[in-house]
Amino acid sequence: MPVSFMTETQPDRSPPASPPAIVAQNLQMTYQAGEQKFQALKGIDLEILSGDIELLMGPSGSGKTTLLSILGGILTPTAGRVSLLGQEITGLSRPKLSKFRLQQIGFIFQGFNLFPALSAAENVEAALNLKGVRGKAAKEESRRLLDQVGLSDKERNLPRDLSGGQKQRVAIARALAANPRLIFADEPTAALDSQRGRAIIELLRKLAKEEGCTVLMVSHDPRIIDVADRVVYLEDGMITPALNSTAHEQSSVKMA
Numbered sequence: 001m002p003v004s005f006m007t008e009t010q011p012d013r014s015p016p017a018s019p020p021a022i023v024a025q026n027l028q029m030t031y032q033a034g035e036q037k038f039q040a041l042k043g044i045d046l047e048i049l050s051g052d053i054e055l056l057m058g059p060s061g062s063g064k065t066t067l068l069s070i071l072g073g074i075l076t077p078t079a080g081r082v083s084l085l086g087q088e089i090t091g092l093s094r095p096k097l098s099k100f101r102l103q104q105i106g107f108i109f110q111g112f113n114l115f116p117a118l119s120a121a122e123n124v125e126a127a128l129n130l131k132g133v134r135g136k137a138a139k140e141e142s143r144r145l146l147d148q149v150g151l152s153d154k155e156r157n158l159p160r161d162l163s164g165g166q167k168q169r170v171a172i173a174r175a176l177a178a179n180p181r182l183i184f185a186d187e188p189t190a191a192l193d194s195q196r197g198r199a200i201i202e203l204l205r206k207l208a209k210e211e212g213c214t215v216l217m218v219s220h221d222p223r224i225i226d227v228a229d230r231v232v233y234l235e236d237g238m239i240t241p242a243l244n245s246t247a248h249e250q251s252s253v254k255m256a
């Protein structure tokens with residue numbers, strides 16, 4: 001029997017393609033400060049697959065935080081569309097968008113935004129309460145999350161009694177409350193020493209590869225390149241195609 005015939009009749013065993021977790025179409029963002037306008041994003045098209053770790057890189061002012069904020073539904077673009085998990089979020093009413101963000105997205109942003117009067121554990125519990133996890137279940141889950149980021153011994157500390165890196169880890173524990181399907185992180189390892197930074201990168205890698213979270217990060221941390229499925233390089237509000245690449249290729253580009 002000819003080989004070609006056999007090949008044609010083989011059943012297709014490839015897994016069904018799942019729709020991308022994040023889709024951006026022709027995103028544009030113009031900031032206006034008084035009379036002055038500044039176009040920070042100039043037409044971004046992007047698709048990120050479910051369970052992928054995507055790293056956004058680029059020089060200061062290239063639009064990384066703006067793009068991350070728009071994809072996370074924190075900023076509204078001047079033009080273009082964003083779909084997350086098959087739901088178009090541009091055009092959703094504010095209450096619907098807030099609910100969607102709360103249920104589906106964990107944010108790890110600079111500044112941490114911890115409640116100053118609440119302990120580390122209470123900060124995480126507050127996030128769990130908002131997501132409908134209460135009482136004993138919230139306390140246990142908060143303990144598990146703080147343990148996961150290496151902060152079991154700081155549960156009762158107020159934010160003012162924590163270092164910058166520890167506050168960042170509380171913020172990470174809070175972002176992971178109630179298993180979000182999307183994680184958006186802006187420099188998640190910036191305030192951490194190298195050992196803690198590595199532990200957080202490993203945690204994010206596990207969430208993506210073992211639990212199917214989709215992780216989008218802005219970072220200059222070269223260790224994140226090693227775990228990223230893809231690096232998207234922004235320059236002057238545009239994606240630079242020549243530098244978009246898999247992590248491996250990106251390392252070669254950087255070394256060239």
Ligand SMILES: Nc1ncnc2c1ncn2[C@@H]1O[C@H](COP(=O)(O)OP(=O)(O)OP(=O)(O)O)[C@@H](O)[C@H]1O
Nearest residue numbers: 031032033038040059060061062063064065066067
């Ligand atoms: N609220 C704002 N009003 C006016 N201009 C803004 C505003 N936010 C950002 N910009 C401008 O938009 C451009 C992109 O900013 P953005 O913060 O997205 O860049 P970035 O790549 O994240 O930079 P960095 O790496 O320094 O954090 C910059 O030129 C910035 O000055």
